[in-house]
Amino acid sequence: MILEARVRHRFRGFALDVEVATDGPVLGIFGASGSGKTTLLHALAGLLRPHEARVAVRGRELCAAPGGRWVPPERRRLALVTQDPLLFPHLDVRGNLAYAPGAPERLAGEAGARVLEVLRLAPLLERGVANLSGGERQRVALGRALLADPALLLLDEPTSALDAELSRDVLGLLLVAKRELGVPMVFVTHRAAELLALADDCAVLESGRIAARGVPVEVLKRPRALGVASLVGVDNLLRLPVLAHDEAGGVTLLDLGRGVQLAAPLCAAPPGTRVDVGFYADEVLLCLEAPHGLSARNALACEVRALDRVGHELLAELAVGDASVRARLTPAAADELRLAPGTRGVAVVKTAAIHHLG
């Protein structure tokens, strides 16, 4: 087992009670904010002393509470990467990367060269950290953690402070790191698409307890888990048959049913097989009439099924072919378009906004 953990902890009226064992290599922890994801990661990292716990990584016992073994965080070899990259502001990029014990030697050696290449860090080495972009900062944080040579990487929503494009970039780097460097990870996220893309195994956390457990694609299909997903306004996840490839046009056509086609980025799956694709509800534009002169490949006839208010936003559920697609919009926009269940319109999605998962 890569990770065995049983953690019970209560504080300020919140109780965390989790038991999970996984062979990974990437365990996704999925849940809304306040579900206890960060508390769980801190308990694993040893930054919080749980009231009752047993944590073992690759058979090495790190913590048995109460009264048992306690390995302090610096000796656990579990490097933490958080939403906020938390680079050391008094060190430059090289100083941050070389922070962990042994990291200067690794940075100078072959392992370091691989990390620099995978995370595209070489051009940043001599820069200060203050003027890095958000994506660059997160890459440095990731490199710093990898150069600590962790037994397990703990990722606490590493993409959620980034805009959609950058978060896809960082997610891609995590995928490469997983494939090329073979580092096992515990990956906390509230984005279903990221869970599908990166995690091999997953646990859905709800108010401090595990509500569902298993392979991400299966878990996310269960209504209970999707209840969590809709809470945080996630995304469109579709499993669709491939109709045809247009290599010159750079698109793969997927079948949404009733003759409606979705143009996704070109992929290698043969026609007839099914592929998983995902896109954010933010990426869907709703029009009352078919727009002209549009660069987006997808202008799909749709009908509003339901409008759900989530905080200050509206999630519109649209019937497109046989599928259901969500679009996020403001109440003001919905008012102006006079949207109501039954309204017919056109859903516009850029091909580039659609991502192949898995």
Added chain:
Amino acid sequence: MLSEAEREVVLLSVRVAALAVGASLVPGTLVGFALARWRHPLRALLQGVVMLPLVLPPVVTGYLLLWALGRSRPLGRAWHALTGGHVAYTTAACVVAAAVVGFPLLVEAIRLSMLAVDRRLEQVSRSLGRGPADTFLRVTLPLALPGVLAGAVLSWARALGEFGATIVLAGNVAGETRTIPVAVYTLLNVRGGEEAVARLTAVSVALALAALLGSFWLSARQRRA
């Protein structure tokens, strides 16, 4: 221009204040860190004890020091064993008085600058394999350094003006314990001393103002994570 005696007074004051700050710097940094990070019921008590010289009448502080460093007290005996002499009425007594009275200002500046260091940086450091002492030296202290220096400058300025505890513990020995405030006090009682008082006052104001400005400049330089 300053006379020979006045120059001696100013140099002694500057030296005493510098020694006082130098002796306080390491304990002050550790206490400031403990007060910033410690989550313990006894923290308030420790903070109270550290802050005490700020609100006690300096003369009372001086009396307490004189009592604690007396020949029959453990501290006084330890001093005697180390130096073969007694603290009272020596330059060392000036340094002790100045250090104790300047300590709260030093600790408070350090405590605030360490509170401003993001704790999560320390957590990340721990998870990257650096223990508590290493994390303190590599992350907390460098980030809080401008605040530590600002506190040092501020407490130096306070030490420079120390009078009440000094006069009790160190007395008024020319060349040994006669610092600027003690000299000014003495000269006020001497006929024709007004000019010397004016000169020493000017030096006092100049040094204090320079120290304050330096301290402000330093504390504005703390980097935010």
